Amino acid sequence: MKKISRLILAAVIAACGVVVATAGPAYATVPGYVLSSSTASLPPSLSALATGKRIQYVTTNINGGVITATGLVLTPRTNKKNRVVAWGHGTTGLADTCAPSTNQAVFWEEARIAVAELLERGWTVAAPDYPGLGTVQQHPYLVGASAGRSIIDNVRAARNLDSALSTQYVVDGHSQGGTGSLFASQLAPSYDGNLVLKGAVAIAPLSNAQEIIPYIAGTPVQGYLVMALFGVAAVEPSFKPANVLAAPAEAQLGVLQTGCLYEIMAAYENFTAEQLVEGGTVPAAVITKMASYENPLQTAPSSPILLVHGTDDEAVPYFLSEMLAGQIQAYGVSLTFETIEGATHDTAVIQSADLVANWIAARFT
Structure with a gap:
């Protein structure tokens, strides 16, 4: 029975x-419980280093309700050290087809390089898709408390698959995943149970969103703004992106379900500000609402933090991390802030892969 x-x-x-x-x-219904597990098809650069399982597991939404998520658990083929590093991926899109666990095309090159470095160090990698990517819920894009929970619960799931894994773990992420990593550090004391968070890495994370949201409309990266509006709607159904978007932008919304990041960005890159949002300006109340969901570390982090950012980042301006560094230091938390001169949003991940892994190794020792 x-x-x-x-x-x-x-x-x-x-x-x-x-x-x-x-x-x-x-x-x-316990977060981290593995509902299903199957052999994952991995990019060649990773399959040479690890075996993979694609899992469906239990996590929670930002209100504590039980939901499901999907992700990967990658186990090193050699030199296994029984520690877990969670990898939070950057933006892929909003549709189920944009889940990296099943779509290698959105398992970005920079992510493959970063994850390969972690595997070569002998660490098991837990790589969530995030809620709504691969499951029926809407994806709460850039809602950090959602990503943070799924990151932690993917670590729990990895340990449920392999009882030899230590309770010690580190979270590591890029862009959307970098913000999720910081939220995970913020959430860990009340959420991760018997796990022991040793550190959090954030590469080019979004922070202080209120500083850039007013200036995104009319720029080539304004597709991010469209996705972010729907991210808020995923956790707050009364919020209607149609009340913010202009008619030409609404006419292109089908791309959110048929395409992933590059298709979404291409669909909106040439819009004027007035074609994207009503009156060409995002209302102040909407900016405040978005920032309340997106800005990390509104409460203190619970672990040392490595913050990495490239000076030529075209998606998340470098100055945001300069601001964030001061905010972290105000909490009295150990911070290492690494500036990658000349690096873009993606090349910052590639150029810092060894540096990040060395920092993680120090946390585990």
């Missing part, structure tokens, strides 16, 4: 993405 109940519960979760915590066996 218990086996049948478990199967029914798993089917409900898979179909609906949400389950009431009191239904079925209690262990199947």
